[in-house]
Amino acid sequence: MSTAQGAPKGIAHEAEQGAKGARARARIEVTAAIKDAARAQLAAEGAAKLSLRAVARELGMASSALYRYFPSRDDLLTALIIDAYDSLGAAAEEACAAPAGAGPARRWTVVCEAVREWALAHPHEYALIYGSPVPGYKAPDDTVPAAARVGHVFIGIMRDAHRGRGLAKQALPAGLRPEARRMAADLAPDLPPESVAALVTAWAELFGLVGFEVFGQFHRVVEDREAFFRHAAERLANAVGLVFA
Amino acid sequence: MSTAQGAPKGIAHEAEQGAKGARARARIEVTAAIKDAARAQLAAEGAAKLSLRAVARELGMASSALYRYFPSRDDLLTALIIDAYDSLGAAAEEACAAPAGAGPARRWTVVCEAVREWALAHPHEYALIYGSPVPGYKAPDDTVPAAARVGHVFIGIMRDAHRGRGLAKQALPAGLRPEARRMAADLAPDLPPESVAALVTAWAELFGLVGFEVFGQFHRVVEDREAFFRHAAERLANAVGLVFA
């Protein structure tokens, strides 16, 4: 970069472009290192105590240097949240695509198991996105698309089943019909409202099962957790109207 | 108290008893005030940042004085956790006893709704007991009996239904049968293992529904949350084999 400084404008420009590219690469690498260290801190201290200073310490940097990458603690937190949602979303999408010839019911349980496995492998990131809200932190709208990815996978499965006439009809009390219609209009206009209501219910229930396991509520209650979860996931598939071949 | 010090043994004993009584009362009151202030702090800052100093500040006491009531920050946290479990447990027990002539299925939904209402009324205490674990905090065994109260209410409902022959039989894959037998032996030896397995599943799912609502995951997804939850609770009742009259 010192070579570019004294050079004539045209050459300086080209050199700057090159330098910018290198700088951009370095920036991406440092940003990744910061996030990695932050994730380690997340595991050790929790999101509420995530501190730029501790991250800087671990990286051997001055704490003030981090402010060039993340303007505030909350921005770092937001980046971690988006990464976590994306990581889980990608895991779900991969699991959904994996069983090539499988029908919707089978795909459903495979995705459920992928969600569980991701959560068990990344408990602190799971806590970050599905655990208690971080006090004083308000998630910006940037997180919404990443957060929606898992849900879209399940909607896609339901859609496949519906198109293949493999989606059982659901009963719905009259009082819930307006709400179900509203949800369907927002989430999946091509699906029957009763199925969308059942899907949203199962979605929350799935994360109840996963959360209880990850957060330790099954301690001394459920031992063979894998078998237990598999059965629960199958029951959820039935609950949303998916039928096993 | 100084009067008791110089007095002969018999009288001293009586005076001490009286003084002890007054002191004990004062101690209970101060302890309650500390816990109240701590709960307020829980709401403002979260469990991870619960600090004896801040509590002392709010109470106008020296921070060191609190150590006479709670030997450490974690002991205060434990007291709050036990109180929260007890509060929820009591709410569930009351709800279960309330509908005098009602059958098990109706009781089930009433208790589910009581759990939801308690959680919505005490979101930070809910987060304390069913949210992300507090990093670095290990709950002592003292919390176990309080934590079990809600579950016992549901077990009681299932037992009533079973005795009244109002509990539908459950299917269970062979792979889960040993685990179901183990759970039944631990939790409710008088119930069919398949029903116990279904109950544990529904228990986790119930808290998934409640947690999603309390923690804001239903934001812009579910609007009429009361109707939505009521229907979900009824489906859970059916899922554990309870049938509406």
Add this chain to the structure above:
DNA sequence: GTCTATAGGCGGATAGAC
């Protein structure tokens, strides 16, 4: 972009006076 230095806070826990 990174550093040092700084401002202006916060925390848990203990010692020793009263």
Add this chain to the structure above:
DNA sequence: GTCTATCCGCCTATAGAC
């Protein structure tokens, strides 16, 4: 039981040199 004083640590964020 409550206080003051203290030890030693932590934090966010900014200013200004290089």
